[in-house]
Amino acid sequence: MSRTVIIADSTCDLPSDWVRQLDVRIVPTYVNFGTESLADDGVELTRNAFYTRLVSSTDLPTTAAPSLGLTRQIMKQALQDADLVIGITAPAKLSGIYNTFRLVAEQTDPSRVTLIDSGMLSMGMGWQIIAANEMLAQGLGPTEIKTRLEAMQPYINVWAALDTMVYLRRSGRVGWAAAFVGDLLQIKPLIHLQKSVISSVTRVRTSQRAFDKLVELAQQAAPLERLAVLHTNNLDKAYRLTDALHDIRPDASSSRYNFAIVDVTPVIGVHVGPNGLGLALVRQN
Amino acid sequence: MAEHSSQPKPEHIACDGHTLLRLVQVGCDWLDQHHTIVNQLNVFPVPDGDTGTNMLMTMRNAAREAQQNASNHIGQIAAAVANGAMMGSRGNSGTILSQLWQGFAHALRDQSTLNAELLVKGLRQASDTAYRGVIKPVEGTILTVAREAAEEAELAFEDTQNMVLILERVVLRAKDALSRTPEMLPILQKAGVVDSGGSGLTYIFEGMLKYVRGEAVDVTSIEVGPVEDLAFVLEPEDELGYGYDVQFILKGESLNVDVVRSAIDAMGWSTVVVGNENVIKVHVHVHDPGIPLSYGISLGAIADIVVENMQEQYHDYVRERTEQPAAFDEPETQFATAFGMELQENDVGVVAVAAGEGLARVFQQLGAAQLVMGGQTNNPSTQELLEAIQRVPTRNVILLPNNKNIFLAAEQAARLAKKQDVVVIPTRTMPQGISALLPYDPQGELQQVAAAMTEAKDHVITGEITTATRSVELDGVDVSQGQIIGLIDGKLAISGDSLEHVMRDVLETIRITEHELITLYYGVEVNQADAEALAADLREEYPEQEFELVFGGQAHYDYILSSE
Incomplete structure (x- = not known):
């Protein structure tokens, strides 16, 4: 039986112990403060330090796709270790990561590499990696896995309640947010990501209202196959949200990997700001 | 009164389009001359929707539209009146008034002249249409006055075909119904007023009656624009000027409202005397406020006395109405x-x-x-x-x-x-x-x-802070005119002498500590530095809550706040 490994970019937010257990190869993306470029590998850039710096920094940090060189290095290693490679990335519509993977695949051994645009960020992508891994264990091949993941994508939702509109607006990645005029009242957007599209669900003015809305959305989506509570430097609230969702938390017997509390990568944090709270869940189909 | 009505002129037996237009105009004018009184019949001691002004604007537009219709066909004129009223309607009472006209016009739609039977039918349909126009009809309002007027017209029609006689009974019954509105609507009783919308409608009926009786109604041109002509119409009643607006509540035993009303009426003008044998609310315009007050003391105890110099009010009023807020610049x-x-x-x-x-x-x-x-x-x-x-x-x-x-x-x-x-x-x-x-x-x-x-x-609680426009006891809150008052979700909740105290009391009442964000919208009369100082004090006092200060620019209300 041929051996297959998965490589993914670091915006998947997969917990580091899961990454080790599952032998998923992660390509780091970058946060740049001015001319200083820091890899999102949990070493150069710790999350605590990042959010402190994000708030205090007068210049907006930027994010960068992984370098071609580093990606090629990781891809080559994977091709050496295995017969086939599945690459899973952030949405091509939102970042250059997919394209980097594509170029590297063409430069190495395209016939052995299957690329999948997750259409998702954070654990919305992370859950696809977990699912792909379970499918590999069932003996499915890359093509079948790709088909199945694409069929699964409509059942995945990422919701994020941002503490402020400021970061999303100035990041420029989301057209409607960039065009959002409004500085008279503080507004907390609640956004939705599905199939590469970030849309506004509603706007609220208090974090309690945002919290309640997330609970409501999760309850409407139940029963759940997998659930991740996401936060940007907002661990207390993440615990509270976890408690509030206790009743709909996926049954632990179905998979070892179906619940996580995740501190979102700085690469996404740059665009959403601190004190955000969110959910990445997979509905049962 | 009886000698007028016993000798109806022949032309009063039927009525054409021109006559209806004239009736609308005189009804409008009579309301015009009394709309400030109607405005004062405000349950809440807050500057809010002026019922008299709203109804007057509605009638003005009705008359204007009808005047542009050259027809003498009563159905067409009535339709024009109804349409004008509808387009010009503002405020709840103005809107109900427009629906009365709607019903009236519907009854007349195919007719070229009006007779007693149609008048009665028109009043009935007017009332029915207005009742249907509101989701939950409330008695003790303009609706009651309209309905009782229609009922009286039906009763009168059993005795006579004379429209003047019918209208006379309509006016009497409207006044009677109006005086009973406080019995039907407890809030009016508490506030010591009759219903403002019902009062406006009664004035319209009364103006029409005065016209058909041949009595003088100061008819002013309705061609004049709505801003300037208010000042023009409000000319002093005589050379002594405006005099004083006197209001008080008379408390005693076995009081006779009718006797008090005629006595007060003899002292001045614009008399409103309502109440029962224990409590009577007196409102009158006089040149010497001592006269009605002394009379009141002779009958019992008087309370909540308000004496206002109407000359000053008049100037304020004209200034207020002519300094319209600039239209919002639409980018x-x-x-x-x-x-x-x-x-x-x-x-x-x-x-x-x-x-x-x-x-x-x-x-x-x-x-x-x-x-x-x-x-x-x-x-x-x-x-x-x-x-x-x-x-x-x-x-x-x-x-x-x-x-x-x-x-x-x-x-x-x-x-x-x-x-x-x-x-x-x-x-x-x-x-x-x-x-x-x-x-x-x-x-x-x-x-x-x-x-x-x-x-x-419903995710927010609203607080509003303003100055009391008159003295009242309402919802268990005692308010003196000129005091600062706080409303919570539209209900009078707090009164006090300083804005800071009222603000704190409002915040405590809504349990601010259970909330996260309080947004303060400061009014056009508040200066920014004062608003910032207040917000800074509140932030210090409630460190767990977030305060957001935003310029609202609203008139009369120093602060509107939302808490969530």
Whole structure:
């Protein structure tokens, strides 16, 4: 039986112990403060330090796709270790990561590499990696896995309640947010990501209202196959949200990997700001 | 009275279109001369929707529209009156008044002249239409006066075909019904007033009666614009000038309201005396306030005395009415939503009523496509609301009245917007409107967007801080004129002598410590430094809560706050 490994970019937010257990190869993306470029590998850039710096920094940090060189290095290693490679990335519509993977695949051994645009960020992508891994264990091949993941994508939702509109607006990645005029009242957007599209669900003015809305959305989506509570430097609230969702938390017997509390990568944090709270869940189909 | 009515002139037996126009004009004029009294019949001691002014604007537009119709056909004139009233209607009483005309016109629609039978039928249909026009008809209001007037007309018709006699009985019954409104509506009783809308309608009937009896009604031209002519019409009653407005409550035993009324009426003019054998509310305009006050003391104890120099009031009034707030400057971005996208025909657009320039900007930033300036004291007309709806380039429109007194005009405007589907969300305050606008999704489906917005309006508690316009005891709160008062969700809750105290009491009453964010919208009369100082004090006092200070620009209300 041929051996297959998965490589993914670091915006998947997969917990580091899961990454080790599952032998998923992660390509780091970058946060740049001015001319200083820091890899999102949990070493150069710790999350605590990042959010402190994000708030205090007068210049907006930027994010960068992984370098071609580093990606090629990781891809080559994977091709050496295995017969086939599945690459899973952030949405091509939102970042250059997919394209980097594509170029590297063409430069190495395209016939052995299957690329999948997750259409998702954070654990919305992370859950696809977990699912792909379970499918590999069932003996499915890359093509079948790709088909199945694409069929699964409509059942995945990422919701994020941002503490402020400021970061999303100035990041420029989301057209409607960039065009959002409004500085008279503080507004907390609640956004939705599905199939590469970030849309506004509603706007609220208090974090309690945002919290309640997330609970409501999760309850409407139940029963759940997998659930991740996401936060940007907002661990207390993440615990509270976890408690509030206790009743709909996926049954632990179905998979070892179906619940996580995740501190979102700085690469996404740059665009959403601190004190955000969110959910990445997979509905049962 | 009897000698007039016993000798009806032949032309009073039937009535053509010209006569109806004349009746509308004199009804309007008589209301004009008394609309300030109607305005004062305000339950709440707050500056809010002036019923007299609202009804007058409605009647003016009715008369103007009818005057432009050259027909002598009564059905056509009545239709023009009804249409003019509808387009000009503002405030709840104005809107109900327009519906009375609607019903009246419907009864007359195919007729060229009016006779007693049609008059009676018209009054009945007027009343029925108005009752149907409100979701929950409340007795003790203009509706009661309209209904009893219709009932009296029916009774009178059993005795006579003479329209003058019928109208006489209608006026008497309207006055009687009006005097009983406090018995039907406890809030009127508590406030010591009769219903303002019912009073306005009674004046209209009375003006018409005066005309058919050949009595003088100071008829002024309705061609004059609405701003200047108020000053013109309010000319002093005589060379002594305006004199004083005297109000007090007389408490005693076995008081005879009718006797007190005729005694007070002999002392001055614009008399309103209502009450029962234990409590009588007296309102009269006199040159010497000592005379009615002494008379009151001779009968019992007097309380809540208000004496106002009407000469000064007159000047204030004219100044207020002629210094209209500047129309909100509508920038090019009006049609863009808050998300920067142009509204498309199939989108949902929003029209919001804003009480101040700052509030208007907030609504605009949150995505309102069209704004109508108006609020507590200047309720927009049905026509203004309709035009705003029509300016929105979408087929689906949501209208936020943001004031209880604008509901009926808003609903009327929604019905009149034939080419668009309009949903009125019953937002009672500016903060409710702002909260409702948060989940607004221009690309959503109308009913779903409306449902989300309706739910969101109740996410905030509204506080309003203003100055009492008169003394009253209401909802267990004792208020003296000129005191600072605090309202919570439209209900009088706090009174006090300093704004800071009232603000704190309001915040404590709404249990501020259970809330997260308090937004303070400061009014046009508050200076920014004072508002900032107040916000700084509150932040220090309640460190767990977040305070946001925003210029609202509303008149009369120093602060409108939302707590959530």
